[in-house]
Amino acid sequence: MTTLMASRVEPGRVLAETDRGKKAAMMQYLAQKFRVDVFDILHEKGTGHWGGASSVAEILTTLYFDAMSVRPEEPRWLDRDRLVLSKGHASAILYTVLANRGFFPAEELHTFRQINSRLQGHPCMNETPGVDMSTGALGHGMSVSLGMAMAARVQKKAYWSYVIMGEGCLDEGQTWEGIMAAAKFKPERLVAMIDFNGYQLDGSNDEIMPLAPLFEKFQAFGWNVSPTLWNGHQVSEILKSLEWVRQQKDWPFALIYQTKKGRGISFTEDTHKFHGAVIDDQHYANGRPELLKTLAELEAAL
C-alpha cells in the first residue's frame, strides 16, 4: 500500500474543497493514487482484474468524491445516490474508492478476495458497505439501475442512479432489453456511463463483438446520448460530462467515455492481456515506477 498520500489530498479535504479547478486536480491525483493501491493489492493477492479496474479509476473517483450524495456512516440511507458497477470484475477499484470515501477501513483492502473477507471477488451488496448492487455476471447493471430509478419515481424521491458498463456488458442481450425499457419508462436521474476501453477478455472489441456505432445505437434506442466522446481519464472532462447531464431534460442519459484498459502502465495499456492476468513480481517491478511517476507529476501540479 502506498504511503505517499500528501496531506492536502487527504479524502476529507478533497470533499471539502470548494474551488472546482483545485478539486478536479485533487481528484485526478486521488484516482491515480487509488490506481497504485489497486496495483499493489492485485500483486499482493495474486488475483483480480487490473485492466478494467484501471480504466474506470477516474470515473469512480469523480462520482464518489463529487457527483454522488452518499453517507458513508449510513450506507443504506434511502435517499442516497446509487451506483451499479455492472462491470463487477473492476471490484478492486470500487473497494479502494469506497474505503477512501469512508465506508470501511482501508486496511481491509488487504483482505481482497480472501476467505472470510467482506471484499468478495465481485461486489456483494450484503457484504461490503457502500456497494449498492452485487454484480459479476455481466449484463445486469442496466436493468437494475433502471429499477432503482423507476423506484425513485414511484416513491417521489430525487436520488440519482448511475450504472457503469463496459463492452462485455454491452455484449449481453439483457443490457439492450434494459436500454429499450429505459427509453419507454424514461425515469428521471438515470445515467448510463460506458467505460469504453476497447478491449474485452479475449481481444479487442472490434475483434470480439464490434459495438460501433455506439452513439447511434443509443440514439436509435431513444436515449439522450451525449455526442461527445469524453476522456474518461481526465477528471475535468468527467465533471463536464456530468454537468452536461444536469443541463438536459430528456431522460435517460448515456455518456460514453474513451478509456484505456490497463491505464497507466505502458505494457498493460491497450491490450486484453491484462484483463485478469496475475500481476507477477516482474510486472510489478516494471509497472509500479510508471504509476508512481505519474502520481508524482499529478502531485506536483496540485
Place this chain on the structure above:
Amino acid sequence: MKTEVKLVAMRDALGQALVELGSKMPELVVLDADVSASTKTGGFAKAFPERFFNVGVAEANMADIAAGMATAGLRPVINTFSLFLVLKCADQIRNTICYNNLPVVLAGAYGGLSDSYDGASHQSILDVAMMRTLPNMVVIVPADAVEMKQALELALRRNGPTFIRGCRNETPVLFEGAEPLAIGKARKLRDGKDLTIVACGVPVVMAMEAAEQLAKDGIAVDLLAVATVKPIDAEALAASASKTKTVLVVEEHNIIGGLGGAVAEALGKHAPAKMDYIGIQDRFTESGEYNALMKKYGISVEAIVEKAKALVAAKPATKKSVRKKR
C-alpha cells in the same frame, strides 16, 4: 352425495389479491412481460397504473428491474409463464434476487402442464426443481385459489424472495375456511397407518380422491398436502413416514428434483421409507386438453391408486426384515 365443487383459477385469485393488496400496500408494484391478460395482472394495471410496469417480452430485464426496485424499498411481484420465468431469468433470479436476498415475489403462472394446448415449449415441469436449489428462496406450490391468495400475502410479508407456482385453469376450491397456509407447514388432510401420500399443487385434489378410494379397499392413507416445497415440513413428513414406512409423492412436475426430491431428501435423513413418485417421467410432454394430458403423463386418481396399492403390497417384505432384526 357430493356437494357442488366451486371452481376458481389460481390466476384469477392472484389478480384479485393484487388489486386488494394494492390499496393497502403503497410499496407494492407489479411487473409483467406482455402476458398480463393471461397472468391476470391487468386488474392491478388498471387500478394502479403508476405502479404497474409492462416490460414487454424481456423477462430477464423484468427480474432485474424488480431487484433494483426492491433495493429501494418497493415490493415487486413479477409475472410471466412459469417456464419462462425460471429459465429466461435463471441468472437474474440467482445472481441478483437470491444472492442479495431481495424481497421479490416471483409469480410463475401456467405452472405444470396447465398451459396444456400450447405444448411442451410452454409446459413448466422443472420450475420447482430449479427454484428449490436457490439459497434464500422459498418455494410455494398452492393447491387452490385460496392457497394462492394466502401464498401471495405470506410472500409479501417475507424479507426475501419467494417463488409461487400457479395454474392456468379453473381448479376446485379446497381450503376455504380451513387453517390458513403457513410457510414450512404441511396440511394433514387424512389420518392413516398404511401409506403416506404427499402432494402439492393441483394434484392434491386427486390425492384426496384416491385416498377415499383406497379407504374403500381397506388402505388407510396418511395424506399430507405440502404447499411449501421449500422449506419443507420435515417434521410432519418424518412423523408420518415413521408410522406408515411407505410414501407416495404426487406432483405435476418432472419426477426429478421437485416435491419428490424434496421429500426424499428430508426422509432420507429423518425417517427413510419405501417411496414412489407420481409425476412426469423425465420426458417432454405435448399439446392437449389439460385433464387428458395429466392422465396421459401419469398424473391421475387411477395412477395414484395403482401406485399406492403396489407400494402397500410390497410392505410385508419390509415387516419381515424388521422382524428378522428383532
